[in-house]
Amino acid sequence: MSAASDVYKRQCKVVFVVGDFTTTIGDPTGKNKARPEISREKIESNMKTYLEQVGKILLTDEKSFSWVPNSDWFTSVTDINLPADSKIGFQVVHDGVKITTPVDPNTIVGKAIVFENTRKQVSEQTSVLRRQISVVTLTSFLWTLRHITHAQLIKRDMFQDRLAKNEDLYMHEMMYPVLQGIDSSVITTLYGSCDMEIGGTDQTFNMLMGRQIQEINKINYETAGVSSDLQAVVTMDILSGTDGVEKMSKSLDNYISIADEANDMYGKVLSIPDALIVQYFRLCTYMPMAEIEEVARDLEHGAKNPKDIKMRLAREIVAMYHGQEKALMAEAAFTNTFKHGEVPHDAAEVVITAGEKLIDVLLREHVVPSKTEFRRLIKEGAISVVETAEKIDTPDFVITKSANFRIGKRRFIKIVLK
Known part of the structure; x- marks a missing residue:
């Protein structure tokens, strides 16, 4: 998100695609076995957490920012199932009078009403969004697959590793890059263009698939009057978790949340292995590279105590999200608690x-x-x-x-x- 904030300087709009649908599959990247399914309730809870954190880094006004869940186009009318006692009304206007007729929520008409009223494409249409709803049907999905070969998908290194170990590789996992690539195509249709996609280095294959799917849809873009330019792909290094072993992940409990309280955030930063100090300065702060290189030299030659450097890192990160005053307070609380044996005042x-x-x-x-x-x-x-x-x-x-x-x-x- 820090990288995305730089595009504001170029008067670009950031579109935050929440992969709530693709999460039900689970990106197989970096996994040596199929991921377990995640409940819809858990996905929605995580989605709310992500969106709450966005505002701490990105401007969220309508001109600068928009977000949309990819379930908007990957779920259809027939996927909707509501409790029988749900109340749905079909509204018509006759001679200037609005008339609402009750509709069974699980009929095609009832589901269609719910579908349209729950699409973010509709509820938050602006001058930027185009006046249409994009939905990926089985027909359109198979049309896309006609232009992608099995050989292209199977060459992914993690898939090759699975096959070499005689481990299971499921078809829905192979489809993940295609589904993510379709996201780019839909964004092009909705916003008129999808100029750049930013993601981790582990997403390179998936994002390049987005370019390929944009390429095969060029004729459709021309008909719809949207840009046929292919997206640029920008990859960022993956941040290691606080354990220094795996990439940062909420499911592995080795993460530092942007929404953490100042004291917790400070303490978690201090818990990282010394080997990650430079990486965290580079990926998590706005410190100039010249200063970061100086920090690296100090660590390499033992010129400064790693703990002192780590405390500076913790101050920098906490100040970004809570302000300089709370960063200094967090440092004082840590010193009193862990150096002087005091119990935190807010315990x-x-x-x-x-x-x-x-x-x-x-x-x-x-x-x-x-x-x-x-x-x-x-x-x-x-x-x-x-x-x-x-x-x-x-x-x-x-x-x-x-x-x-x-x-x-x-x-x-x-x-x-x-």
Whole structure:
């Protein structure tokens, strides 16, 4: 998104395509096995989170920004199924009078009404969007496939790796690059052009497929009066997760969210391995490259303590999303907590009755997500009493006096007995 923000300087519009439909397939990129299906509820929850974060980086006024889910064109009228008690009205105007007639929501007419009223292509039409609805039908999808060979798709390196290991490769996974490529073609139709697609280096194959699908649709673009220019493809390096092993991913819990509170964001940045410091400066900050190269030299020659450099990195990142004042406050809170042994002032406080088990309190207060996670932390010696540094070594630990507890690296809770 930081790269996308640069296009504003060139008076371009950013279109954020939310792959809610293609997420149901799961991009096989970088995976040595098929991804499990994700529920619609989870997809919508994630989509809301993504959109909430966009405004922290991109301008979101109508002139500069637009977003659209690709379910807008990959789902059709017949995919809609509503509860029988849903209320749908068909409205007509007769002699200047509006008349609304109830319609069964699961008839073709009812579904058509819901379909049109739920298309973002319709609900947020502006002077930029064209007055039409784009829908990918089975007919149009097969027409696209007629112009793409099996050999083109199967040559992807991750597919070749699967085949070499005699692992399953499903047809819906092979279709993923085609579906993503169709996104580019639809954006061209809706907005009049799709000039550039920005994505990670792991998306290069998929984005180039978008160019190919634009190429085969040129005659359709000319008929529709839209640009037939092919999109440029810009790839960005993939940001490694805080574990230093996998790429950053919410599902792997190795991510730093743009929406994180300042203290949490600061602490997570400090948790990254030293080997990632330069990468994070380069991909996550606006620091000039000359300064980043200086940081790299300091790390290479041991001229500065990596922890001090990492604290500077944390300040830079937190300041981008929360402002300089909160960045300095987060640093002070970290110093007091981890250097001086203090409990954060904003740590949760709970009043309980003596004799309760610690596991029950932490689960009830959502400090840990499950009994399994609690036992893992106990086994790793990651739960302790702040005042005495005593490590809790049993899952059945009973609270007999007021105390502050540290859970993991950055979680604290103040427990007070009645």
